[in-house]
Amino acid sequence: MNRLIFSASLITLLITSCKDNTYKTLDAVKYEKLLQQTVLVIPDSLLTEDQRQFIKELENFIYDNAYVKDNLLLLSVGRDAFKSACIPEYYYDIILYQFNEVNDFVNKPHPEYPDYSFNLDSLFKKSKVK
Amino acid sequence: MNKNVFKAMWLSVMAVAVVTVSSCSSDSDFFDLDGVDYIESIENNQICENPLINDGYIDYIDNQYVIKISKRQALAKGISKDYYNELEISIAKGNEMLRKIIDSCTVKGNTVIVESILYSDDCKRTNLSRTLSADPEANKLPRGLIVTTGQEIGKASVERLPIIMRSVKCNCLSNVALVPIQIVVASSFGNSNIKSGIEKNLNLHVGFPASNVPGGIEYSTTDSYGGRCAWAGDTTLVSNN
Numbered sequence: 426m427n428r429l430i431f432s433a434s435l436i437t438l439l440i441t442s443c444k445d446n447t448y449k450t451l452d453a454v455k456y457e458k459l460l461q462q463t464v465l466v467i468p469d470s471l472l473t474e475d476q477r478q479f480i481k482e483l484e485n486f487i488y489d490n491a492y493v494k495d496n497l498l499l500l501s502v503g504r505d506a507f508k509s510a511c512i513p514e515y516y517y518d519i520i521l522y523q524f525n526e527v528n529d530f531v532n533k534p535h536p537e538y539p540d541y542s543f544n545l546d547s548l549f550k551k552s553k554v555k
Numbered sequence: 556m557n558k559n560v561f562k563a564m565w566l567s568v569m570a571v572a573v574v575t576v577s578s579c580s581s582d583s584d585f586f587d588l589d590g591v592d593y594i595e596s597i598e599n600n601q602i603c604e605n606p607l608i609n610d611g612y613i614d615y616i617d618n619q620y621v622i623k624i625s626k627r628q629a630l631a632k633g634i635s636k637d638y639y640n641e642l643e644i645s646i647a648k649g650n651e652m653l654r655k656i657i658d659s660c661t662v663k664g665n666t667v668i669v670e671s672i673l674y675s676d677d678c679k680r681t682n683l684s685r686t687l688s689a690d691p692e693a694n695k696l697p698r699g700l701i702v703t704t705g706q707e708i709g710k711a712s713v714e715r716l717p718i719i720m721r722s723v724k725c726n727c728l729s730n731v732a733l734v735p736i737q738i739v740v741a742s743s744f745g746n747s748n749i750k751s752g753i754e755k756n757l758n759l760h761v762g763f764p765a766s767n768v769p770g771g772i773e774y775s776t777t778d779s780y781g782g783r784c785a786w787a788g789d790t791t792l793v794s795n796n
Binding site: 453456460465466480482483484487488491510520523524526527530531537538541545548549551552553 | 682706709731732733734735736738740749751752753755757777778779
């Protein structure tokens, strides 16, 4: 009986760990696939005036609706806000992924920058002023 | 049947003739005496012309190239008249191009920002803003470009920071992310100064701890697609707060 429980728990552990890894890789792959649909991967020199304007509006939208709490960069609006601002819905996922990249970076130790702390709040306020 | 054999033979003979003719013509081109003369003339010119550039007779003043030696003096130095004339024309063309670039760019404070310089070495993102200093002394200081393809740290080093190079001006551009953190580290003499910001197209001005010693510049971004940092040495002192 004990053996059965042990083997069952081992299998469960194996499945969950595999699932987690698959999810992570899929997420990065999904991000890359989504990016290919967007204007973000087009070189600046090849952007049309409309595309340039769209990127500017998207940036403004992000700076208006993002905030920092507990040294984490967060979005105050949901998927619907993107829709109502005439921004394709998949940009919501892309922006969240990019925010995660920033948050992961800020909240992990940085032995390469020993005397420097990344205060997201002050960094974000500075760029918002611009 | 006989006709077919005759046809095949005729075709093979024609093919051999064509190959022979074409190979002969390429050989004669290769051993063309004019070509050899041309190469020799270029080599001779290079021997004569290098001193003009190497001895510092061409200077860069107020964003324009200037020849500091008169035609008569150049001729006395053994430089050919044709070469001097060609140099004058090419410098005039270069200066005209520089004037056009500077006229079309925007001026912010002490820096002239030249937008939309095209780089064809990278298929990902070819556009980059670059800064030129209005101070002619600063334009002679080391400058370069650090390119990263992910979140790794890109590095550049200067063998010896010129004594007047007190800081480095950087224009950082992430490849994809709209709100990435971008970090620049200027290090020398065992110390380093770090500055960062959270913006797609970010200008950072970082001071060196010391000059007249070997120095290093590091750039990194949180964008998983990497970014670019165009850096240029500057003469101004910067506080690192």
